[in-house]
Amino acid sequence: xxxxxxxxxxxxxxxxxxxxxxxxxxxxxxxxxxxxxxxxxxxxxxxxxxxxxxxxxxxxxxxxxxxxxxxxxxxxxxxxxxxxxxxxxxxxxxxxxxxxxxxxxxxxxxxxxxxxxxxxxxxxxxxxxxxxxxxxxxxxxxxxxxxxxxxx
Amino acid sequence: xxxxxxxxxxxxxxxxxxxxxxxxxxxxxxxxxxxxxxxxxxxxxxxxxxxxxxxxxxxxxxxxxxxxxxxxxxxxxxxxxxxxxxxxxxxxxxxxxxxxxxxxxxxxxxxxxxxxxxxxxxxxxxxxxxxxxxxxxxxxxxxxxxxxxxxx
DNA sequence: ATCTAGTTGCAAGTGTGTTGCAATAAGATT
DNA sequence: AATCTTATTGCAACACACTTGCAACTAGAT
Numbered sequence: 443x444x445x446x447x448x449x450x451x452x453x454x455x456x457x458x459x460x461x462x463x464x465x466x467x468x469x470x471x472x473x474x475x476x477x478x479x480x481x482x483x484x485x486x487x488x489x490x491x492x493x494x495x496x497x498x499x500x501x502x503x504x505x506x507x508x509x510x511x512x513x514x515x516x517x518x519x520x521x522x523x524x525x526x527x528x529x530x531x532x533x534x535x536x537x538x539x540x541x542x543x544x545x546x547x548x549x550x551x552x553x554x555x556x557x558x559x560x561x562x563x564x565x566x567x568x569x570x571x572x573x574x575x576x577x578x579x580x581x582x583x584x585x586x587x588x589x590x591x592x593x594x
Numbered sequence: 595x596x597x598x599x600x601x602x603x604x605x606x607x608x609x610x611x612x613x614x615x616x617x618x619x620x621x622x623x624x625x626x627x628x629x630x631x632x633x634x635x636x637x638x639x640x641x642x643x644x645x646x647x648x649x650x651x652x653x654x655x656x657x658x659x660x661x662x663x664x665x666x667x668x669x670x671x672x673x674x675x676x677x678x679x680x681x682x683x684x685x686x687x688x689x690x691x692x693x694x695x696x697x698x699x700x701x702x703x704x705x706x707x708x709x710x711x712x713x714x715x716x717x718x719x720x721x722x723x724x725x726x727x728x729x730x731x732x733x734x735x736x737x738x739x740x741x742x743x744x745x746x
Numbered sequence: 747a748t749c750t751a752g753t754t755g756c757a758a759g760t761g762t763g764t765t766g767c768a769a770t771a772a773g774a775t776t
Numbered sequence: 777a778a779t780c781t782t783a784t785t786g787c788a789a790c791a792c793a794c795t796t797g798c799a800a801c802t803a804g805a806t
Contacts, residue, residue, distance in 0.1 A: 463752085464751095464752060464753070464802085464803050464804070465803075465804095466752095466753065466754080466802075466803070467802095468753085468754070469753090484793095485793075485794080486792095486793085498754095498755090499754095500754070500755050500756080501755095501794090502754075502755065502756085502794090502795080502796090503753085503754060503755075505793090505794060505795075506753085506754085506795095519676070521673055521730075523728070523730070524671070524682075527763090527764095527791095527792080527793085528680060528762075528763075528792080528793065529792095529793080530676075530793085541718065543718065543722065543724050545724075546727060552722065552724075554718060554721070554722055556714060556717060556718075558710055558713055558714040558717055559714055561710055562708060562710040562711055562714055563733075565708060565710055566693065566695065566706060566708075566733060569706070570695060570704065570706055570737075570738070571737075571738035571741065572695050572697075572704075572733070572735050572736070572737055572738065573735045573736040573741055574733055574734075574735040575698060575734050575735040575736070576675070576733070576734040576735070577731070577732070577733045577734070578673075578675070578730070578731070578732045578733075579729070579730070579731040579732075580729070580730045580731075581715075581718060581724070581726055581728070581729045581730075582726075582727050582728040582729070583724050583725045583726040583727040583728070584724070584725040584727070585722075585723075585724055586722070586723035586724065589723065589725050615783085616771085616772050616773070616782095616783060616784065617772075617773095618771075618772070618783090618784065618785075619771095620784085620785070621784090636762095637762075637763080638761085638762080650786090651785095652785070652786050652787080653762095653763090653786095654763090654764080654765095654785075654786065654787080655784085655785060655786075657762090657763060657764075658764095658784085658785085661763095679760095679761075679762090679794085679795095680761080680762065680793070680794075681761090681762080682762090682763095
């Protein structure tokens with residue numbers, strides 16, 4: 443049974459192939475899960491979704507693939523303030539870095555892009571002579587809804 | 595054998611006592627380890643240092659004390675870009691937040707305070723109506739030394 | 747069709763952090 | 777100073793995320 447390999451290959455798959463890496467059945471599945479994710483997924487969620495597409499995907503392969511994508515700078519790893527144990531979450535690396543805000547009450551994760559953040563990174567590179575490869579800015583606190591809810 | 599309890603109690607101990615928490619022998623030791631740390635320590639390093647002062651400190655007590663301090667906002671938890679496995683590192687919460695930069699080559703951790711960072715936090719609070727409790731900005735990349743070293 | 751090195755799956759292992767519960771001790775009360 | 781109450785501790789067992797060694801497999805080149 444052929445895989446839905448004719449679907450648009452997706453940027454992740456194209457990127458990996460252009461780097462001379464082998465495109466296995468398992469990798470294709472894991473990449474598609476990561477690419478089509480509508481929210482931040484952790485390794486076990488990725489495994490579960492991958493198995494729905496092909497029960498022949500191992501936990502270890504998920505870890506190895508995530509680590510590969512991370513090494514190649516194609517995905518970012520998030521901690522989301524460790525609100526749900528010690529899980530790590532993953533998302534495709536975006537064009538422009540963004541901030542993750544985690545509400546300590548309702549658990550909602552929101553994202554925010556900011557010119558100030560871009561300028562701050564520039565300042566770090568200049569003032570500290572530090573060549574930035576990856577950044578992670580996470581903020582814990584209370585979102586607008588939960589602020590008004592608790593004020594009521 | 596009395597403990598060196600007559601030493602200046604330290605801010606952490608004073609803070610906890612002012613909040614009506616019991617000051618046990620174990621807590622005093624763990625607090626002093628955290629307060630006098632010259633670098634970022636993880637839980638197992640804290641345990642080891644605590645045991646040097648009193649072999650009667652349990653691993654669990656270290657975890658519980660760190661979690662207590664974190665809940666009370668007296669220490670911050672760092673991931674330092676997960677360069678050394680999944681450890682978490684701890685430091686006393688400073689007056690002013692700072693950025694942690696982790697060199698991916700030599701592993702050095704440097705810190706940086708920035709007005710832009712302060713302004714960015716202000717922007718988040720305003721634009722997102724998000725009440726910030728804690729922030730963590732970690733940057734991975736290459737420090738000045740390692741940049742020049744690899745250019746050579 | 748064949749080859750070879752990159753990749754996978756299994757099983758076992760590592761390490762961090764957590765939980766239930768009986769024993770202990772801090773700090774208040776008398 | 778003795779007593780009391782309840783927070784805290786230590787132990788043992790557990791939970792879970794992630795890793796490693798290695799034989800079997802297979803993608804992509806020849």
